[in-house]
Amino acid sequence: MTPVLEAHGLGKRYGRRQALTDCHLNIPQGRVVGLVGPNGAGKSTLLQLACGLIAPTEGTISVLGARPAADAAHLAKVGFVAQDTPVYAGLSVAEHLRMGAKLNPSWDAPLAKRRIAQIGLDPRQKAGRLSGGQRAQLALTIAAAKRPELLIFDEPAAALDPLARHAFLENLMEFVADLGASAILSSHLLGDVERVCDYLIVLSESRVQVAGTVQDLLAAHYRFTGSRGDFTSLPPGVEAIETDNTLSGSAVIVRADGPLPPVGWNVEKIELEELVLAYMTRANSGSVRPASMASEAQR
């Protein structure tokens, strides 16, 4: 099956600033992908490349088997909601839907109307008067009523209170299921990612640090604990991601894709949050994963 997104040596430079470096990805269809990383990591840059809003300076990217925004038909297959969930302040909710219908050949008017009623929006209300949560819901409705094959969201729930965020993510999941679509969403909120995503990309220092299904990643990562300084020689096939030394002992987060060989330390499984933080810490400390390993991380 054609991957939803495929990138090879993808890079983007703004002047002298390298926003994305040597990115290799191969994301299968039908996933809800969480893109996480610190401020300035390159998340929006990657999403904008995927939508064809900006062009790469290095490498290649294809979305649903074609160059992003290749033509009108391809544009119709991708729904994008930018970071600030943009709407036209002077237009009413109903006018937004009418505009969506005019601009999109596969517009699903009943779906849009049903959703607006479900979330309790008044069709006559001007979008400029909507709350942040209502604006996000309107933007989600418009993106979904295109009936895209891929929904891309840049921090969709960042401005929402916990209740509105919960409702928004529920709706997003319903849409993805109803449309049989794939979704990629960037977020700083690991709890949200854990709730809705089954595929994870950690981006830090402009590089993909790790990527894969949440299930595979959790199965391949462990915490070893032992007395201080224990971890100088790990068995073959076991890669140290992050080491933490305290006065009482040491802990190391490791990746082992095959069966774990017998080791003399305490071995525990880790949660997604610890995994993400380990890769971010490693990137911050300057030990950047070489390109060959970054692509290997897609397994």
Ligand SMILES: Nc1ncnc2c1ncn2[C@@H]1O[C@H](COP(=O)(O)OP(=O)(O)OP(=O)(O)O)[C@@H](O)[C@H]1O
């Ligand atoms: N149009 C631009 N011109 C110049 N530099 C840019 C531009 N857009 C992004 N950058 C820089 O590229 C880097 C990556 O930015 P990007 O917005 O992709 O990060 P991000 O991970 O989405 O950050 P955040 O979580 O804060 O939204 C940053 O250093 C940013 O300053």
